[in-house]
Amino acid sequence: MTHRFECHVYYEDTDLAGIVYYANYMKFIERARTEWVRTRGVDQVALKENEGIVFAVRRVEADYLHPAKFDDDLVVETKVDSMTGARITLQQDVLRDGELLFTSHVTLVAIGPNGSPARLPQELRRALH
Template sequence: MYWEDTDAGGVVYHAQYLAFLERARTEWMRAQGHGQDVLRTQHDLVFAVRAMRIDFRLPARLDDALQVSVSLVQCRRASLVIAQSIRCGDTLLLDAEVRVAALSAAGFKPRPIPQPLFEALNALVETPA
């Protein structure tokens, strides 16, 4: 963690966790071959966070090295449910459930996930442990 992520006491500010989760989801999609530019240009699609449940368990602190996980737990025709966690070593700091909606990139209106992408994402669905 960096100074910019923390408060005066060296504890990570709660809103920063949202940015960490977002970056991890973006990098996960990119690693699957579905980067944001590909989604937008090839599929006329963007994903937008619709709802999020977060359990803050323990604080992260200045200089902590964090690991952020991403696990697709549900793929529906026009939405995804993603489980995420943030750990420092073996210690769970935060877990979250993120619901994202599929939207048209051109008009930001709800739309179904295109069939080839839907099938590819469905193949990545993991059952929660």
């Protein structure tokens, strides 16, 4: 199942040429991941308070294919590639009018209160998968 998150390119997202600054794609996909988790009914604040679990990005592999520009309307598509006991790998793509501009594979790990990897509760795994 693919989650779609719409975003708009503002002046602050661009460089002097009016092209989206490369690091801002990380912001776009981060916002999309937050909304993906929220739409699955997961309250990340409650997860931290009740289970002591937070998500951390362990790895990002990204390809910049075509530039997004000032005033573009973009869609970030997020889908699960794989999930293990403590790790989730996602594919996140940024598109403009159906054209693929940016593609990434993001590995998230669940971190417990002591900073070590933690197992994802079964209920959480079901909600995200």
